[in-house]
Amino acid sequence: MKNDLRRTEPIIEPWSFGGKNGECIDIGTHRVHSTLRDPVIRERMQIFLPTALDHYRSALVPLPAPDEPIEVFLFGSRTEWLGYTRERLPQEAAMYEKIGRGGYTVEGDAVLYDIGRWDTFTIASHEGWHAYTQRVFRHSLPVWLEEGIACYMEGVRGGVDGAPPTFIPWRNFERFGELRDVVARNRLIPLEELVQGTPQDALANGRTTLLGYYAQVWALVHFLNEGEGGRYRRGLERLLSDAVEGRIAGTLWESSRAGTRNERRMAIGRQVGPAVLREYFAEDLPRISAEYDAFVRAIVARGNGEKIWRGESPLKAISAATPVTPGTANATPASSTPATAAPANSLAPAASSAATPNAPR
Numbered sequence: 001m002k003n004d005l006r007r008t009e010p011i012i013e014p015w016s017f018g019g020k021n022g023e024c025i026d027i028g029t030h031r032v033h034s035t036l037r038d039p040v041i042r043e044r045m046q047i048f049l050p051t052a053l054d055h056y057r058s059a060l061v062p063l064p065a066p067d068e069p070i071e072v073f074l075f076g077s078r079t080e081w082l083g084y085t086r087e088r089l090p091q092e093a094a095m096y097e098k099i100g101r102g103g104y105t106v107e108g109d110a111v112l113y114d115i116g117r118w119d120t121f122t123i124a125s126h127e128g129w130h131a132y133t134q135r136v137f138r139h140s141l142p143v144w145l146e147e148g149i150a151c152y153m154e155g156v157r158g159g160v161d162g163a164p165p166t167f168i169p170w171r172n173f174e175r176f177g178e179l180r181d182v183v184a185r186n187r188l189i190p191l192e193e194l195v196q197g198t199p200q201d202a203l204a205n206g207r208t209t210l211l212g213y214y215a216q217v218w219a220l221v222h223f224l225n226e227g228e229g230g231r232y233r234r235g236l237e238r239l240l241s242d243a244v245e246g247r248i249a250g251t252l253w254e255s256s257r258a259g260t261r262n263e264r265r266m267a268i269g270r271q272v273g274p275a276v277l278r279e280y281f282a283e284d285l286p287r288i289s290a291e292y293d294a295f296v297r298a299i300v301a302r303g304n305g306e307k308i309w310r311g312e313s314p315l316k317a318i319s320a321a322t323p324v325t326p327g328t329a330n331a332t333p334a335s336s337t338p339a340t341a342a343p344a345n346s347l348a349p350a351a352s353s354a355a356t357p358n359a360p361r
């Protein structure tokens with residue numbers, strides 16, 4: 001799926017902020033306001049962002065293109081990013097400052113800075129999803145799903161020699177590694193509880209809890225997409241199209257299965273609670289909660305790190321016809337382990353997401 005707005009050649013104009021000279025790179029689908037100093041990030045971002053947008057619009061269900069370019073602010077340093085944030089969001093700036101490395105999305109604009117050649121792209125795909133939905137969806141998704149899909153959109157394999165990246169939702173070492181950790185520490189949050197919370201609540205309980213929250217909502221999207229033989233996929237499609245068309249509130253309000261008046265009110269006003277889960281997926285919450293729990297435990301079973309590295313569903317049955325070449329089998333664990341364990345990688349996207357205001361527009 002191509003974006004209608006895409007250009008073959010970018011239009012580059014001077015742009016400055018706080019005395020720093022930068023540029024605005026208009027690639028049609030996005031306008032990147034940049035004070036980047038790394039020429040590699042600058043170049044690759046021009047291919048990465050439109051490719052990510054194609055992926056948002058096709059990965060789960062066909063979704064419409066934005067009417068206008070998405071504005072991205074991409075600073076070369078944290079100091080510049082903080083300076084911009086203090087000016088744009090004076091009330092929230094102190095909170096963002098505390099969160100550490102990351103980025104956020106506000107009013108459909110993604111505000112990021114250079115946190116390295118891998119993490120900057122990961123965060124750009126995560127915040128890019130929030131920027132997209134804030135511009136295109138008439139109703140907000142529930143917080144757990146909005147964040148879960150943002151994490152789902154992070155999985156990627158970089159393009160070589162200027163080729164576009166390939167987005168592969170299962171190929172997400174940070175979320176997978178964290179999920180494994182959550183299960184190993186016996187800190188898995190039951191689904192009924194998971195849908196009550198927000199990243200901000202999770203952050204209040206510390207960084208580990210926050211990373212665990214993201215890992216679990218990442219797994220939840222995979223569960224809804226392919227778990228239980230695909231039973232929940234239709235509900236996911238209906239929910240996404242209701243978000244685009246602005247039908248979620250009305251659907252919940254008139255629903256006889258979404259729950260109490262207060263639960264429906266919380267789902268509509270604050271995008272939390274079990275009402276969306278009941279209306280779109282399953283009235284029997286203990287059952288779906290148990291299914292989700294089993295799905296998560298199956299994902300993190302021993303040996304699945306290799307499948308994540310290859311971008312395959314850990315639950316896909318291994319085909320007898322697929323030959324395993326010794327070269328592949330040897331190379332995979334060696335490369336995947338450091339990537340999964342790298343602390344820089346695990347921190348960046350999560351920090352961003354906590355800062356993402358997902359308030360209804």
Ligand SMILES: [Zn+2]
Pocket residue numbers: 126130147150352353354356
């Ligand atoms: Zn987020």
